[in-house]
Amino acid sequence: MSSDGSSNGSSNGSPTLTLDGKVVPFETGETLYEVARRHTSDVPTLCYDERLEAFGACRLCVVEIEGFRSPVASCTTHAAHGMNVQTKTEKLEKHRKTLMELVCSENPRGVEIDPMRGHASQEMTDLAQRYAVDGTRFEGAQSGQSHPDDPNPMILRDYDHCISCYRCVRVCAEQEGDYAISIANRGFQTQITTEFNGFLKGSECTFCGQCVQTCPTGALADNRALQHTREPGEVELTRSICPFCGVGCSVDIMSKGDKLVGVRPAMDGPANEGALCVKGQFGWEWVQHPERLKNPMVRKDGVLVEASWDEALDRAAEGFRRVRDTHGRHAIYGVASGRAPHESAFSVQKFIRAGFGTNQIDNCSRA
Amino acid sequence: MSNPLRDMEKPDAIFCIGTNMTEAHPVAAMRIKKALRRGAKLIVADPRKIPLAKKADVFLQLRVGTDVALLGAMAHVIVREGLVDENFIAKRTENFAALGEHLKEFTPEWAETITGVPAKDIEQAAIWYGEAANGAIFYTLGITEHICGVDNVQSLCNLVLLTGHIGREGTGINPMRGQNNVQGAGDCGALPNNYPGFQPVTDPANQAKFREAWGVEVDIEEGWTKVRALDECGKKIHAFLICGENTVVSDADRAHCEHALRSLDHMVVIDIFRTETADLADVILPATAWAETDGVFTNTERRPQRVRAAVPPPGVAKPDWWIIAQIAKRLGAPGFDYESPKEVFNELCELSPTYHGLDWDLVAEGRHHWPVPEKGHAGTPVLHIGEFPRGRGLFMTPSYRDPAETIDDDYPVWLTTGRRLAHYHTRTMTGRSVGTEYLVPEELVEVHPDDVADWGLEDGEFAVMSSRRGEVMVKVEATDKSPRGTVFCSFSFSEVPINALTGSGYDPITDTAELKVCPVRIERATTSV
């Protein structure tokens, strides 16, 4: 009984193993899944999220190791020097198909999952297609119980689609550190729950949406984005940075045509590594809010009225000129924004410094 | 921040003071929670039982505005227990002897009388931070928004210099910047004393550099801070250009602020919404917003990253840089012929030593931490390795001072202000998003349940809260987050303009308002609104 099967290094340098007949190197501590993924093969999985501890629930990633009686889950098995590993034998593919048939049998059939539900929402559908599984074999009871009554407008809890991979629970604990959701009951009766099976608001949930983004079935869904399901066009993603706090999380802005329809964390964002908070995840609807300023305005007879750019810009310039001429260059003051991009702040300070020859400039960091 | 965000997972002891990180910087707080799972010790100092306090190994619930006393006592214990890094002190600091003398009176027992924190907890915190192989400090506005903000920061620096917890992975002194690009605004030189890249305006060499770069005469003296400028409105200041700030709601002492802006001859506001501040302007210019603008933000870990336009702006809204350039050109200012944000940013890089090795294309993936002194440089994730900007680190000897105003018979309650997870600043954005609005639809003043009873208030009912400057109506929430005698409110809701009350004093050096401390009176409202 070895303490753990991790590598014991080859005599000369980095350890290697045989993967589908090819000798490949690996780093000590890597799992077979990590090694396999790095070297071509597409070992399927539904419960894996690289940011989380390997869990070993779905068993789709099983591989055969020479000398082992049964296949092992590659996500929880450490690579060891000299292993001979097969990832795609007929037997394994048959197990995978059976597993997909089983997991598809516990959900409503033939339902399309809108990709706007979340980052990983297509994983299950994609695998079902790959194994040509339609959910009709192994018919029987359905396992999930949706929470349509949860009134929060952000996270749709459509557990009819849930496959109990526990990625949501694990991301909430391991990644977000909130422990807001957990696993109730056991076996086929398992449900994802909050404390006392209540609503998310009132639990420890911070609505960071990470559960939504890791859910491989769309059972947890971005209910803000889903408001735009009917909007015509394909979803386009634009990489950007969250507009709120100084952490600077990377996001993918979702748009359909001219319409902003959602935000998603960038899994490779350097500051956030796939995480967001409620503001970044769900706080974007102000952008296309009807109250946005659409036209310049100038004060006429004490009232602000809409004006053309030329008129407004002339008025703006004229006022500064007047003040400079009557009170001197130090009578003009510029306040740059701590929210607008660099180009804004740089322009404001240059405007004040180069335009008037004064250092009367500040930004809003003092408040 | 002296260290990158990813370092937050690495310290053995984490000291968070004046930072409600799980609400103000949630994704950074995640990393701290990971460090805790790894077994790191967490020390939290805050007047309120903030969510982070629940995760703390020791929670120092200090009376508002007494940070200098607390930190001095921690330094005292670190010296007394021999937890100082003598090698570091000898090689990299100066003025240690004076500090030693100064700290003598900062006993934990004395500090307990000032801060209300049990001496043994102060000792424990000091020992954990002092003993740690890697200790890291995190703070935000809870440290700086005081009349003694600079003293507070110096007190934290003393802890760092005593223990040598700087210049390595998993250490450092890390102010967390509040707004998405407040770091960037400073980097860009939107400061009265510095050109872009923190080059002092009073340095003749810098003056020459910018004179040449822009082909104009430059000012040789520092400008005023915004606080000072507001004081001078209608006197020496007669025109304001305000870009994307709701000054009236976010700044201290709302009445004073409004009065100041109304007394201007000319006021131009560039913004995305018609804010309370825009309402006072002579000209409002509609700007493109986030998701409509290409540009660069620099985050709290000094990482410039690109933001990109995904959708068109409403109406005829234009990017800030374009708007400002148009005004500048009308005034005959040279050097505003920009065609794209790229040109603006590249000019910044050209002129800033901290960005010198960067350009528009290089920040596309946000791989660098500034300073990036030259092209090809990989950036500087950890600051102060081997040396400080001034050479040796200087121990300062700040003394404890009471806040600008202290409680008395008329204003017997401490009010402290801050932020809430679901809202951002003055809610111009989060108040217009369904989800965030659902979570916190209205402002509540947090009062300890015993105080609610003692003061004749009622949970969920309105109260009138007043200070020497104004009064507001606000609903009461009974919660033991607040200690007895201290109440909390955020400034996010214009319905509850909490900054009508604040503004008791300013840090003499930075002019930062003491938003964290304000004596108030709370009474049950006789009529509801």
Place this chain on the structure above:
Amino acid sequence: MAHINPSGDQELIERWRDQPASLLPLLHAFHDRDGYLSDDALRAVASGLRIPIADLYGTVTFYHHFARVKGGKARPRVCDGPVCKLQGCDELIVGLDGATAMPCAGRCDGPIPVLQDDEVLIGTQPGALTAAPPLVPPPNPGGIDECVFAEVRDPRRKTLAGYRESGGYRALSRAVREMTPEQVLDVVSGSGLTGRGGASFPTALKWRAVREAGGGPKTVVCNADEGEPGCFQDRVLMDLDPHAILEGMTLAAFATGATRGFIYLRYEYPATQGVLETAIEEARAAELLGTSVLGTELTFDIHVRRGAGAYICGEETSLLNSLEGKHPFPRNRPPYPVTNGFEGTPTAVNNVETLASVPPIVDRGAEWYAGLGAGEHKGTKIISLSGDVARPGNYEVPIGIPLKTVLYDWAGGAPEGRTVQAVTMAGLSGGFLGAEDIEEATLDEPSMRARGSLLGAGGVMVFDDSRDMVEIARQAMSFFAHESCGKCFPCRIGTQRLTERLAGVAGPKEPELWKAEVEDIGRTMAAVSACGLGVAAPGITGSLMRLFPEQVDAHVNGQRK
């Protein structure tokens, strides 16, 4: 509730907070005090032990026996294990006010057990339930030398004095005074003792791995979860011979270097908890446990921790999670408990019978024990026999003895006028053996494995020729479905789908298709499930289809009686 002095929340929390493995006993303290676990109780426990409330809530719902409604704990729970089914437990459940079913409660050799609050009653009629006596094994019908049962029929054996009179603690005194841990390991190794909890892993090998593992404190856990239907030998050992288990654990501690011990006792044995705790008190008072065992350097103490109703908590890694207060899913292995067990430290998890065998082995020698086996096999195993058999009960048998000898000669075979149709092995985990197997098989792992079965924990349930084997299989599978932890897909969904097919509520109506589905599910479960439960469960359907194809066809064709 029989508690005179209801303690306050804070008192209970103070009592347990700094104890090892504190969650279960603290939950039980509230459960006992209030008769259920209220929301407030869970909130108090969560904040007292600093456990996230959602996690605690989820974990509590995992266990069958924690009542979440007022008065719930006192409601009768009636065993509906396969043998109790034969005795009419369904009618009893209907007849008893507020009664619900519970999985096999480990009393298959007598009338139906009913757990009411902390009392076990037995009977078959609602009005005629009586207190359950401890069941003493009949004298060994084979007249052979016994190991663990040699002294248990003596009623004095339960007390420390009685235990010592019949040679108890002799092995321990000799070991700690005259032997090195290595020597103890050598004796156990030479005896050929393997785990009696199901996996038959060589005990000395496990102990040596713990001894050699780095880090500590090390732990010995006695697995007294005995959840396998049809197994009831561990209860008898604990009730009649508690000191043998304590001595076995202390010997294990000496051999491995462990300093703390836990007995993880299943919920359904409330009286046993008292027996064990009394024995531990006696042992502590006599310096057989504590900081200086028998005046030597050895430090070892034992804590009893009561489970709350989950078969999977008998699986050793799930058990450790349960002890630690975590969600009781099995862990991924490696690493194994011998290096990363309780709270991540080296841990020996051993079954009750395994541990009870150790004192006589150390006392009488490796060769003596090895010689108890039949032929080349070493040692003995208790077989729990129940069901359609004349003399059900626990029999200690030489390993390797023919199954039919025990079944017919010792236990009298099927009742008058009936013949044996099938037996289950290893409780349910070994699936069914049919008439032909019964004729030929011997009671040892090689013989069993050759028949696609297991000796395992030694439960044998007998079904005569009047029984509907598809229905028996359905009961077995629905037990596995009920007890599947829900961690891995093949078992969580597979046990459900197999149960549905055996019950005839879903699945193809055409025998070939039906069998293809059941085979596919079973094959994948056996090959890729994450723990032994999911691996073993399809043994039921596999052996059913192999042994009783006509009954299967009739079932699918809707022609079952």
